[in-house]
Amino acid sequence: MTEADVRAVASRARAAALDLAPLSRAAKDAALQAMATALRGAHADILRANGIDVAAARTEGVGEQLIDRLTLTAERIEAMACGLEDLAGLADPVGEIVRGYVQPNGLQISQVRVPFGVVAMVYEARPNVTVDAAGIALKSGNAVLLRGSGSAYRSNEVLVRVLSEAAAKSGLPADAIQLVPGLERASVGFLLKARGLVDVIIPRGGAGLINYVVENSTVPVIETGIGNVHVFVDASADLDMAERIVVNSKISRPSVCNSAESLLVHADIAAEFLPRITSALQVAGVVVHGDEHFAAVNEQVRPASDEDWEREYLSLDMAAKVVSGIDDAIAHIRRWSSGHTDAILTRDLDNARRFVSRVDSAAVIVNASTRFTDGGEFGFGAEIGISTQKLHARGPMGLPELTSTKWVVYGDGQTR
Incomplete structure:
Protein backbone atom coordinates (compact mmCIF):
# COMPACT_ATOMS: atom_id res chain seq x y z
CA MET A 1 0.00 0.00 0.00
CA THR A 224 -15.38 13.67 18.07
CA GLY A 225 -14.32 13.14 21.65
CA ILE A 226 -13.97 10.61 24.41
CA GLY A 227 -16.76 10.31 26.95
CA ASN A 228 -15.65 11.03 30.52
CA VAL A 229 -19.30 11.36 31.47
CA HIS A 230 -20.50 12.53 34.92
CA VAL A 231 -23.72 12.10 36.88
CA PHE A 232 -24.26 14.49 39.81
CA VAL A 233 -26.87 13.49 42.42
CA ASP A 234 -28.04 16.72 44.05
CA ALA A 235 -29.31 17.00 47.63
CA SER A 236 -32.94 17.24 46.47
CA ALA A 237 -32.83 14.26 44.09
CA ASP A 238 -35.44 11.51 44.25
CA LEU A 239 -33.13 8.75 45.47
CA ASP A 240 -35.12 5.89 43.93
CA MET A 241 -34.97 7.63 40.56
CA ALA A 242 -31.31 8.51 41.09
CA GLU A 243 -30.38 4.89 41.75
CA ARG A 244 -32.14 3.74 38.58
CA ILE A 245 -30.52 6.43 36.44
CA VAL A 246 -27.00 6.00 37.80
CA VAL A 247 -27.09 2.23 37.33
CA ASN A 248 -28.57 2.53 33.84
CA SER A 249 -26.06 5.23 32.84
CA LYS A 250 -23.22 2.90 33.84
CA ILE A 251 -24.28 -0.64 32.93
CA SER A 252 -26.65 -0.28 29.97
CA ARG A 253 -23.64 -0.63 27.65
CA PRO A 254 -20.42 0.30 29.43
CA SER A 255 -18.19 0.13 26.35
CA VAL A 256 -19.75 3.15 24.61
CA CYS A 257 -18.95 6.85 24.93
CA ASN A 258 -22.23 7.92 26.60
CA SER A 259 -21.79 5.49 29.48
CA ALA A 260 -21.29 7.29 32.80
CA GLU A 261 -17.74 7.08 34.14
CA SER A 262 -17.95 9.34 37.23
CA LEU A 263 -20.53 9.72 39.99
CA LEU A 264 -20.75 12.82 42.19
CA VAL A 265 -22.99 12.84 45.27
CA HIS A 266 -24.02 15.86 47.36
CA ALA A 267 -22.65 15.64 50.92
CA ASP A 268 -26.08 16.27 52.45
CA ILE A 269 -27.41 12.91 51.18
CA ALA A 270 -24.17 10.93 51.35
CA ALA A 271 -25.03 9.06 54.55
CA GLU A 272 -28.26 7.75 53.05
CA PHE A 273 -27.36 7.40 49.37
CA LEU A 274 -23.77 6.11 49.36
CA PRO A 275 -24.48 2.68 50.89
CA ARG A 276 -27.41 1.98 48.55
CA ILE A 277 -25.82 3.21 45.31
CA THR A 278 -22.51 1.48 46.05
CA SER A 279 -24.34 -1.77 46.74
CA ALA A 280 -26.53 -1.40 43.62
CA LEU A 281 -23.50 -0.80 41.41
CA GLN A 282 -21.60 -3.72 42.88
CA VAL A 283 -24.57 -6.06 42.46
CA ALA A 284 -24.53 -5.02 38.78
CA GLY A 285 -20.85 -5.97 38.57
CA VAL A 286 -19.39 -2.46 38.72
CA VAL A 287 -16.05 -1.82 40.44
CA VAL A 288 -16.31 1.48 42.31
CA HIS A 289 -13.19 3.66 42.55
CA GLY A 290 -14.15 6.06 45.31
CA ASP A 291 -12.91 8.81 47.57
CA GLU A 292 -12.60 8.37 51.34
CA HIS A 293 -16.36 8.79 51.83
CA PHE A 294 -17.21 5.91 49.50
CA ALA A 295 -14.37 3.79 50.89
CA ALA A 296 -15.77 4.24 54.39
CA VAL A 297 -19.12 2.64 53.52
CA ASN A 298 -17.87 -0.41 51.62
CA GLU A 299 -14.57 -2.25 51.92
CA GLN A 300 -14.70 -3.36 48.28
CA VAL A 301 -14.40 0.23 47.04
CA ARG A 302 -11.00 0.88 45.48
CA PRO A 303 -9.24 4.17 46.26
CA ALA A 304 -9.60 6.78 43.52
CA SER A 305 -6.86 9.06 42.19
CA ASP A 306 -6.61 11.85 39.63
CA GLU A 307 -6.15 9.13 37.01
CA ASP A 308 -9.64 7.84 37.83
CA TRP A 309 -11.24 11.30 37.67
CA GLU A 310 -9.96 11.82 34.11
CA ARG A 311 -10.39 8.29 32.81
CA GLU A 312 -12.82 6.95 30.23
CA TYR A 313 -13.06 3.37 31.52
CA LEU A 314 -15.34 1.87 28.82
CA SER A 315 -15.80 -0.99 31.27
CA LEU A 316 -17.70 -1.89 34.44
CA ASP A 317 -15.72 0.61 36.50
CA MET A 318 -16.87 3.93 37.93
CA ALA A 319 -15.15 6.76 39.79
CA ALA A 320 -17.16 8.18 42.68
CA LYS A 321 -16.82 11.23 44.91
CA VAL A 322 -18.77 13.22 47.50
CA VAL A 323 -18.98 16.96 46.76
CA SER A 324 -19.97 19.80 49.08
CA GLY A 325 -22.63 21.19 46.76
CA ILE A 326 -23.59 22.05 43.21
CA ASP A 327 -20.74 24.51 42.69
CA ASP A 328 -18.22 21.91 43.87
CA ALA A 329 -19.77 19.43 41.43
CA ILE A 330 -19.61 21.94 38.57
CA ALA A 331 -15.98 22.74 39.38
CA HIS A 332 -15.08 19.03 39.35
CA ILE A 333 -16.85 18.52 36.04
CA ARG A 334 -15.25 21.57 34.43
CA ARG A 335 -11.83 20.25 35.43
CA TRP A 336 -12.22 16.60 34.48
CA SER A 337 -15.08 16.28 31.97
CA SER A 338 -14.29 15.61 28.32
CA GLY A 339 -17.19 17.86 27.31
CA HIS A 340 -19.30 14.98 26.00
CA THR A 341 -22.28 14.51 28.35
CA ASP A 342 -22.89 15.46 31.97
CA ALA A 343 -26.08 15.02 34.00
CA ILE A 344 -27.71 16.36 37.14
CA LEU A 345 -30.40 14.54 39.12
CA THR A 346 -32.39 17.07 41.13
CA ARG A 347 -35.83 18.34 42.09
CA ASP A 348 -34.52 21.88 42.51
CA LEU A 349 -35.32 23.87 39.35
CA ASP A 350 -32.83 26.62 40.20
CA ASN A 351 -30.03 24.08 40.59
CA ALA A 352 -31.01 22.42 37.31
CA ARG A 353 -30.80 25.78 35.54
CA ARG A 354 -27.48 26.62 37.23
CA PHE A 355 -26.01 23.27 36.18
CA VAL A 356 -27.24 23.62 32.58
CA SER A 357 -25.87 27.15 32.24
CA ARG A 358 -22.46 26.46 33.80
CA VAL A 359 -21.56 22.98 32.53
CA ASP A 360 -20.00 23.42 29.09
CA SER A 361 -20.58 20.03 27.48
CA ALA A 362 -22.07 18.98 24.16
CA ALA A 363 -25.05 17.48 26.01
CA VAL A 364 -26.31 18.43 29.47
CA ILE A 365 -29.03 16.21 30.89
CA VAL A 366 -31.48 16.78 33.74
CA ASN A 367 -33.11 13.78 35.43
CA ALA A 368 -32.43 11.19 32.74
CA SER A 369 -29.79 8.62 31.81
CA THR A 370 -26.65 9.75 30.04
CA ARG A 371 -27.25 6.92 27.58
CA PHE A 372 -29.74 9.15 25.76
CA THR A 373 -26.94 11.18 24.16
CA ASP A 374 -27.29 9.37 20.87
CA GLY A 375 -28.43 10.29 17.39
CA GLY A 376 -31.10 7.60 17.35
CA GLU A 377 -32.46 8.62 20.76
CA PHE A 378 -32.49 12.27 19.66
CA GLY A 379 -34.56 11.29 16.62
CA PHE A 380 -31.83 11.79 14.03
CA GLY A 381 -31.69 8.20 12.81
CA ALA A 382 -28.25 6.58 12.77
CA GLU A 383 -25.52 8.98 13.88
CA ILE A 384 -22.05 9.34 12.45
CA GLY A 385 -20.51 10.31 15.80
CA ILE A 386 -20.75 12.68 18.73
CA SER A 387 -18.77 15.86 18.34
CA THR A 388 -17.25 17.60 21.36
Whole structure:
Protein backbone atom coordinates (compact mmCIF):
# COMPACT_ATOMS: atom_id res chain seq x y z
CA MET A 1 0.00 0.00 0.00
CA THR A 2 1.40 3.38 -1.06
CA GLU A 3 0.30 6.99 -0.93
CA ALA A 4 -0.67 6.64 -4.58
CA ASP A 5 -3.09 3.83 -3.66
CA VAL A 6 -4.83 5.98 -1.05
CA ARG A 7 -4.99 9.00 -3.34
CA ALA A 8 -6.42 6.78 -6.08
CA VAL A 9 -9.46 5.79 -4.00
CA ALA A 10 -9.87 9.42 -2.93
CA SER A 11 -9.80 10.52 -6.58
CA ARG A 12 -12.47 8.00 -7.48
CA ALA A 13 -14.57 9.17 -4.53
CA ARG A 14 -14.15 12.76 -5.75
CA ALA A 15 -15.56 11.82 -9.15
CA ALA A 16 -18.42 9.88 -7.55
CA ALA A 17 -19.31 12.85 -5.34
CA LEU A 18 -20.03 14.98 -8.40
CA ASP A 19 -22.69 12.53 -9.49
CA LEU A 20 -24.07 11.97 -5.99
CA ALA A 21 -24.72 15.62 -5.17
CA PRO A 22 -27.66 16.22 -7.56
CA LEU A 23 -29.41 12.88 -6.96
CA SER A 24 -33.03 12.96 -5.87
CA ARG A 25 -34.17 11.76 -2.48
CA ALA A 26 -36.02 8.90 -4.19
CA ALA A 27 -32.82 7.63 -5.79
CA LYS A 28 -30.87 7.78 -2.53
CA ASP A 29 -33.66 6.17 -0.52
CA ALA A 30 -33.95 3.31 -3.02
CA ALA A 31 -30.24 2.67 -2.63
CA LEU A 32 -30.53 2.66 1.18
CA GLN A 33 -33.36 0.13 1.00
CA ALA A 34 -31.31 -2.04 -1.35
CA MET A 35 -28.32 -1.85 1.00
CA ALA A 36 -30.47 -2.96 3.93
CA THR A 37 -31.77 -5.93 1.95
CA ALA A 38 -28.24 -6.82 0.87
CA LEU A 39 -26.99 -6.78 4.48
CA ARG A 40 -29.66 -9.24 5.53
CA GLY A 41 -28.90 -11.48 2.57
CA ALA A 42 -25.17 -11.50 3.35
CA HIS A 43 -25.41 -12.01 7.11
CA ALA A 44 -23.67 -15.42 6.95
CA ASP A 45 -20.66 -13.97 5.09
CA ILE A 46 -20.55 -10.99 7.46
CA LEU A 47 -20.65 -13.16 10.59
CA ARG A 48 -18.00 -15.50 9.17
CA ALA A 49 -15.60 -12.62 8.52
CA ASN A 50 -16.39 -11.04 11.87
CA GLY A 51 -15.77 -14.34 13.66
CA ILE A 52 -12.24 -14.41 12.22
CA ASP A 53 -11.65 -10.81 13.39
CA VAL A 54 -12.94 -11.54 16.90
CA ALA A 55 -10.88 -14.73 17.23
CA ALA A 56 -7.74 -12.88 16.14
CA ALA A 57 -8.45 -10.09 18.62
CA ARG A 58 -8.86 -12.57 21.47
CA THR A 59 -5.58 -14.24 20.52
CA GLU A 60 -3.88 -10.85 20.69
CA GLY A 61 -5.27 -10.28 24.19
CA VAL A 62 -7.67 -7.47 23.33
CA GLY A 63 -9.83 -6.41 26.31
CA GLU A 64 -13.45 -7.46 26.60
CA GLN A 65 -14.80 -3.94 26.15
CA LEU A 66 -13.14 -3.73 22.73
CA ILE A 67 -14.24 -7.27 21.90
CA ASP A 68 -17.81 -6.15 22.56
CA ARG A 69 -17.38 -3.21 20.17
CA LEU A 70 -15.86 -5.48 17.53
CA THR A 71 -18.42 -8.29 17.72
CA LEU A 72 -21.33 -8.55 15.28
CA THR A 73 -24.36 -10.76 15.86
CA ALA A 74 -27.44 -11.51 13.81
CA GLU A 75 -29.30 -8.99 15.99
CA ARG A 76 -26.70 -6.27 15.40
CA ILE A 77 -26.74 -6.86 11.65
CA GLU A 78 -30.52 -6.57 11.70
CA ALA A 79 -30.20 -3.34 13.68
CA MET A 80 -27.78 -1.97 11.06
CA ALA A 81 -30.20 -2.87 8.27
CA CYS A 82 -33.07 -1.23 10.15
CA GLY A 83 -30.89 1.84 10.62
CA LEU A 84 -30.51 2.16 6.86
CA GLU A 85 -34.26 1.81 6.39
CA ASP A 86 -34.84 4.44 9.08
CA LEU A 87 -32.50 6.79 7.18
CA ALA A 88 -34.58 6.29 4.06
CA GLY A 89 -37.57 7.58 6.02
CA LEU A 90 -35.83 10.78 7.10
CA ALA A 91 -36.02 14.09 5.29
CA ASP A 92 -33.23 14.81 2.82
CA PRO A 93 -31.16 17.74 4.10
CA VAL A 94 -29.73 18.55 0.67
CA GLY A 95 -31.49 21.55 -0.86
CA GLU A 96 -32.96 22.77 2.43
CA ILE A 97 -33.04 26.56 2.55
CA VAL A 98 -31.42 27.59 5.82
CA ARG A 99 -32.40 31.21 5.27
CA GLY A 100 -33.58 33.27 2.34
CA TYR A 101 -34.58 36.84 1.66
CA VAL A 102 -34.93 39.52 -1.02
CA GLN A 103 -32.65 42.53 -0.93
CA PRO A 104 -34.00 46.05 -1.62
CA ASN A 105 -32.32 45.90 -5.03
CA GLY A 106 -34.37 42.81 -5.93
CA LEU A 107 -31.64 40.16 -5.51
CA GLN A 108 -33.09 36.88 -4.22
CA ILE A 109 -30.54 35.40 -1.81
CA SER A 110 -30.72 31.91 -0.28
CA GLN A 111 -28.38 29.86 1.88
CA VAL A 112 -28.87 26.24 0.82
CA ARG A 113 -27.62 22.96 2.29
CA VAL A 114 -25.23 21.03 0.01
CA PRO A 115 -23.08 17.91 0.51
CA PHE A 116 -19.49 18.26 1.69
CA GLY A 117 -18.37 16.08 -1.23
CA VAL A 118 -15.96 13.42 0.07
CA VAL A 119 -16.19 12.44 3.73
CA ALA A 120 -13.54 10.19 5.28
CA MET A 121 -14.17 8.22 8.47
CA VAL A 122 -11.25 6.98 10.58
CA TYR A 123 -12.49 4.78 13.40
CA GLU A 124 -11.70 1.92 15.75
CA ALA A 125 -13.14 -1.54 16.24
CA ARG A 126 -16.88 -1.02 15.72
CA PRO A 127 -17.87 -2.39 12.28
CA ASN A 128 -21.40 -1.03 12.72
CA VAL A 129 -19.85 2.40 12.15
CA THR A 130 -19.05 1.24 8.62
CA VAL A 131 -22.76 0.86 7.86
CA ASP A 132 -23.89 3.96 9.74
CA ALA A 133 -21.28 6.15 8.06
CA ALA A 134 -22.00 4.79 4.59
CA GLY A 135 -25.74 5.33 5.03
CA ILE A 136 -25.54 8.84 6.44
CA ALA A 137 -22.96 9.91 3.87
CA LEU A 138 -25.07 8.58 1.01
CA LYS A 139 -28.32 10.15 2.26
CA SER A 140 -26.59 13.52 2.62
CA GLY A 141 -25.16 13.24 -0.91
CA ASN A 142 -21.53 12.52 0.02
CA ALA A 143 -19.08 9.91 -1.18
CA VAL A 144 -17.45 8.16 1.79
CA LEU A 145 -14.00 6.72 2.44
CA LEU A 146 -13.93 4.24 5.33
CA ARG A 147 -10.76 3.50 7.30
CA GLY A 148 -11.61 1.19 10.18
CA SER A 149 -9.09 -0.46 12.46
CA GLY A 150 -7.05 -3.48 11.41
CA SER A 151 -8.87 -5.55 14.04
CA ALA A 152 -12.11 -5.23 12.00
CA TYR A 153 -10.59 -5.30 8.52
CA ARG A 154 -12.19 -8.57 7.36
CA SER A 155 -15.60 -7.49 8.66
CA ASN A 156 -15.33 -4.08 7.02
CA GLU A 157 -14.12 -5.56 3.76
CA VAL A 158 -17.26 -7.69 3.46
CA LEU A 159 -19.56 -4.89 4.65
CA VAL A 160 -18.19 -2.36 2.18
CA ARG A 161 -18.40 -4.85 -0.69
CA VAL A 162 -22.03 -5.68 0.13
CA LEU A 163 -23.03 -2.04 0.54
CA SER A 164 -21.21 -0.68 -2.51
CA GLU A 165 -22.50 -3.43 -4.81
CA ALA A 166 -26.07 -2.85 -3.65
CA ALA A 167 -25.75 0.91 -4.12
CA ALA A 168 -24.25 0.51 -7.59
CA LYS A 169 -27.04 -1.85 -8.66
CA SER A 170 -29.49 0.86 -7.58
CA GLY A 171 -27.87 3.33 -9.97
CA LEU A 172 -25.49 5.14 -7.66
CA PRO A 173 -21.84 5.76 -8.63
CA ALA A 174 -19.75 2.63 -8.13
CA ASP A 175 -17.15 4.48 -6.03
CA ALA A 176 -19.59 6.21 -3.66
CA ILE A 177 -18.62 3.83 -0.81
CA GLN A 178 -15.00 2.69 -0.57
CA LEU A 179 -12.66 1.09 1.93
CA VAL A 180 -9.31 2.84 2.31
CA PRO A 181 -6.58 0.29 1.50
CA GLY A 182 -3.91 -0.75 3.96
CA LEU A 183 -3.70 -1.94 7.56
CA GLU A 184 -0.70 0.14 8.58
CA ARG A 185 -0.99 3.56 10.23
CA ALA A 186 0.74 4.97 7.13
CA SER A 187 -2.50 4.62 5.17
CA VAL A 188 -4.23 6.89 7.70
CA GLY A 189 -1.37 9.37 7.37
CA PHE A 190 -1.74 9.43 3.59
CA LEU A 191 -5.49 10.01 3.97
CA LEU A 192 -4.89 12.93 6.33
CA LYS A 193 -2.76 14.62 3.66
CA ALA A 194 -5.25 14.19 0.82
CA ARG A 195 -6.29 17.83 0.93
CA GLY A 196 -8.13 18.76 -2.25
CA LEU A 197 -9.43 15.22 -2.70
CA VAL A 198 -11.04 14.73 0.72
CA ASP A 199 -13.28 17.51 2.08
CA VAL A 200 -13.58 16.50 5.73
CA ILE A 201 -12.28 13.76 8.04
CA ILE A 202 -14.18 12.48 11.08
CA PRO A 203 -12.19 10.43 13.62
CA ARG A 204 -14.15 8.16 15.95
CA GLY A 205 -12.44 6.19 18.69
CA GLY A 206 -10.09 6.63 21.61
CA ALA A 207 -8.15 9.73 22.59
CA GLY A 208 -4.97 8.47 20.89
CA LEU A 209 -6.65 8.10 17.49
CA ILE A 210 -8.53 11.40 17.73
CA ASN A 211 -5.44 13.35 18.78
CA TYR A 212 -3.37 11.77 16.00
CA VAL A 213 -5.91 12.82 13.37
CA VAL A 214 -6.37 16.34 14.74
CA GLU A 215 -2.63 16.98 15.08
CA ASN A 216 -1.57 15.52 11.71
CA SER A 217 -4.37 16.28 9.26
CA THR A 218 -4.17 18.95 6.58
CA VAL A 219 -7.78 18.07 5.71
CA PRO A 220 -10.45 19.80 7.85
CA VAL A 221 -11.49 17.64 10.83
CA ILE A 222 -14.79 17.37 12.70
CA GLU A 223 -13.51 16.29 16.09
CA THR A 224 -15.38 13.67 18.07
CA GLY A 225 -14.32 13.14 21.65
CA ILE A 226 -13.97 10.61 24.41
CA GLY A 227 -16.76 10.31 26.95
CA ASN A 228 -15.65 11.03 30.52
CA VAL A 229 -19.30 11.36 31.47
CA HIS A 230 -20.50 12.53 34.92
CA VAL A 231 -23.72 12.10 36.88
CA PHE A 232 -24.26 14.49 39.81
CA VAL A 233 -26.87 13.49 42.42
CA ASP A 234 -28.04 16.72 44.05
CA ALA A 235 -29.31 17.00 47.63
CA SER A 236 -32.94 17.24 46.47
CA ALA A 237 -32.83 14.26 44.09
CA ASP A 238 -35.44 11.51 44.25
CA LEU A 239 -33.13 8.75 45.47
CA ASP A 240 -35.12 5.89 43.93
CA MET A 241 -34.97 7.63 40.56
CA ALA A 242 -31.31 8.51 41.09
CA GLU A 243 -30.38 4.89 41.75
CA ARG A 244 -32.14 3.74 38.58
CA ILE A 245 -30.52 6.43 36.44
CA VAL A 246 -27.00 6.00 37.80
CA VAL A 247 -27.09 2.23 37.33
CA ASN A 248 -28.57 2.53 33.84
CA SER A 249 -26.06 5.23 32.84
CA LYS A 250 -23.22 2.90 33.84
CA ILE A 251 -24.28 -0.64 32.93
CA SER A 252 -26.65 -0.28 29.97
CA ARG A 253 -23.64 -0.63 27.65
CA PRO A 254 -20.42 0.30 29.43
CA SER A 255 -18.19 0.13 26.35
CA VAL A 256 -19.75 3.15 24.61
CA CYS A 257 -18.95 6.85 24.93
CA ASN A 258 -22.23 7.92 26.60
CA SER A 259 -21.79 5.49 29.48
CA ALA A 260 -21.29 7.29 32.80
CA GLU A 261 -17.74 7.08 34.14
CA SER A 262 -17.95 9.34 37.23
CA LEU A 263 -20.53 9.72 39.99
CA LEU A 264 -20.75 12.82 42.19
CA VAL A 265 -22.99 12.84 45.27
CA HIS A 266 -24.02 15.86 47.36
CA ALA A 267 -22.65 15.64 50.92
CA ASP A 268 -26.08 16.27 52.45
CA ILE A 269 -27.41 12.91 51.18
CA ALA A 270 -24.17 10.93 51.35
CA ALA A 271 -25.03 9.06 54.55
CA GLU A 272 -28.26 7.75 53.05
CA PHE A 273 -27.36 7.40 49.37
CA LEU A 274 -23.77 6.11 49.36
CA PRO A 275 -24.48 2.68 50.89
CA ARG A 276 -27.41 1.98 48.55
CA ILE A 277 -25.82 3.21 45.31
CA THR A 278 -22.51 1.48 46.05
CA SER A 279 -24.34 -1.77 46.74
CA ALA A 280 -26.53 -1.40 43.62
CA LEU A 281 -23.50 -0.80 41.41
CA GLN A 282 -21.60 -3.72 42.88
CA VAL A 283 -24.57 -6.06 42.46
CA ALA A 284 -24.53 -5.02 38.78
CA GLY A 285 -20.85 -5.97 38.57
CA VAL A 286 -19.39 -2.46 38.72
CA VAL A 287 -16.05 -1.82 40.44
CA VAL A 288 -16.31 1.48 42.31
CA HIS A 289 -13.19 3.66 42.55
CA GLY A 290 -14.15 6.06 45.31
CA ASP A 291 -12.91 8.81 47.57
CA GLU A 292 -12.60 8.37 51.34
CA HIS A 293 -16.36 8.79 51.83
CA PHE A 294 -17.21 5.91 49.50
CA ALA A 295 -14.37 3.79 50.89
CA ALA A 296 -15.77 4.24 54.39
CA VAL A 297 -19.12 2.64 53.52
CA ASN A 298 -17.87 -0.41 51.62
CA GLU A 299 -14.57 -2.25 51.92
CA GLN A 300 -14.70 -3.36 48.28
CA VAL A 301 -14.40 0.23 47.04
CA ARG A 302 -11.00 0.88 45.48
CA PRO A 303 -9.24 4.17 46.26
CA ALA A 304 -9.60 6.78 43.52
CA SER A 305 -6.86 9.06 42.19
CA ASP A 306 -6.61 11.85 39.63
CA GLU A 307 -6.15 9.13 37.01
CA ASP A 308 -9.64 7.84 37.83
CA TRP A 309 -11.24 11.30 37.67
CA GLU A 310 -9.96 11.82 34.11
CA ARG A 311 -10.39 8.29 32.81
CA GLU A 312 -12.82 6.95 30.23
CA TYR A 313 -13.06 3.37 31.52
CA LEU A 314 -15.34 1.87 28.82
CA SER A 315 -15.80 -0.99 31.27
CA LEU A 316 -17.70 -1.89 34.44
CA ASP A 317 -15.72 0.61 36.50
CA MET A 318 -16.87 3.93 37.93
CA ALA A 319 -15.15 6.76 39.79
CA ALA A 320 -17.16 8.18 42.68
CA LYS A 321 -16.82 11.23 44.91
CA VAL A 322 -18.77 13.22 47.50
CA VAL A 323 -18.98 16.96 46.76
CA SER A 324 -19.97 19.80 49.08
CA GLY A 325 -22.63 21.19 46.76
CA ILE A 326 -23.59 22.05 43.21
CA ASP A 327 -20.74 24.51 42.69
CA ASP A 328 -18.22 21.91 43.87
CA ALA A 329 -19.77 19.43 41.43
CA ILE A 330 -19.61 21.94 38.57
CA ALA A 331 -15.98 22.74 39.38
CA HIS A 332 -15.08 19.03 39.35
CA ILE A 333 -16.85 18.52 36.04
CA ARG A 334 -15.25 21.57 34.43
CA ARG A 335 -11.83 20.25 35.43
CA TRP A 336 -12.22 16.60 34.48
CA SER A 337 -15.08 16.28 31.97
CA SER A 338 -14.29 15.61 28.32
CA GLY A 339 -17.19 17.86 27.31
CA HIS A 340 -19.30 14.98 26.00
CA THR A 341 -22.28 14.51 28.35
CA ASP A 342 -22.89 15.46 31.97
CA ALA A 343 -26.08 15.02 34.00
CA ILE A 344 -27.71 16.36 37.14
CA LEU A 345 -30.40 14.54 39.12
CA THR A 346 -32.39 17.07 41.13
CA ARG A 347 -35.83 18.34 42.09
CA ASP A 348 -34.52 21.88 42.51
CA LEU A 349 -35.32 23.87 39.35
CA ASP A 350 -32.83 26.62 40.20
CA ASN A 351 -30.03 24.08 40.59
CA ALA A 352 -31.01 22.42 37.31
CA ARG A 353 -30.80 25.78 35.54
CA ARG A 354 -27.48 26.62 37.23
CA PHE A 355 -26.01 23.27 36.18
CA VAL A 356 -27.24 23.62 32.58
CA SER A 357 -25.87 27.15 32.24
CA ARG A 358 -22.46 26.46 33.80
CA VAL A 359 -21.56 22.98 32.53
CA ASP A 360 -20.00 23.42 29.09
CA SER A 361 -20.58 20.03 27.48
CA ALA A 362 -22.07 18.98 24.16
CA ALA A 363 -25.05 17.48 26.01
CA VAL A 364 -26.31 18.43 29.47
CA ILE A 365 -29.03 16.21 30.89
CA VAL A 366 -31.48 16.78 33.74
CA ASN A 367 -33.11 13.78 35.43
CA ALA A 368 -32.43 11.19 32.74
CA SER A 369 -29.79 8.62 31.81
CA THR A 370 -26.65 9.75 30.04
CA ARG A 371 -27.25 6.92 27.58
CA PHE A 372 -29.74 9.15 25.76
CA THR A 373 -26.94 11.18 24.16
CA ASP A 374 -27.29 9.37 20.87
CA GLY A 375 -28.43 10.29 17.39
CA GLY A 376 -31.10 7.60 17.35
CA GLU A 377 -32.46 8.62 20.76
CA PHE A 378 -32.49 12.27 19.66
CA GLY A 379 -34.56 11.29 16.62
CA PHE A 380 -31.83 11.79 14.03
CA GLY A 381 -31.69 8.20 12.81
CA ALA A 382 -28.25 6.58 12.77
CA GLU A 383 -25.52 8.98 13.88
CA ILE A 384 -22.05 9.34 12.45
CA GLY A 385 -20.51 10.31 15.80
CA ILE A 386 -20.75 12.68 18.73
CA SER A 387 -18.77 15.86 18.34
CA THR A 388 -17.25 17.60 21.36
CA GLN A 389 -15.92 20.56 19.38
CA LYS A 390 -17.70 23.91 19.14
CA LEU A 391 -17.50 24.67 15.41
CA HIS A 392 -20.12 23.55 12.86
CA ALA A 393 -21.30 20.42 14.68
CA ARG A 394 -21.62 19.68 18.41
CA GLY A 395 -23.19 16.65 20.05
CA PRO A 396 -24.76 13.79 18.07
CA MET A 397 -24.20 14.32 14.35
CA GLY A 398 -26.98 13.34 12.01
CA LEU A 399 -27.75 14.23 8.41
CA PRO A 400 -27.60 18.07 8.58
CA GLU A 401 -24.14 17.88 10.17
CA LEU A 402 -22.88 16.05 7.05
CA THR A 403 -23.69 19.05 4.89
CA SER A 404 -22.23 22.46 4.27
CA THR A 405 -24.05 25.38 2.69
CA LYS A 406 -23.70 27.56 -0.35
CA TRP A 407 -25.26 30.88 -1.27
CA VAL A 408 -27.50 31.02 -4.31
CA VAL A 409 -28.25 34.46 -5.74
CA TYR A 410 -30.90 35.19 -8.40
CA GLY A 411 -30.98 38.53 -10.13
CA ASP A 412 -32.55 40.13 -13.17
CA GLY A 413 -29.78 42.36 -14.40
CA GLN A 414 -28.59 44.11 -11.23
CA THR A 415 -25.08 45.62 -11.23
CA ARG A 416 -23.05 47.03 -8.36
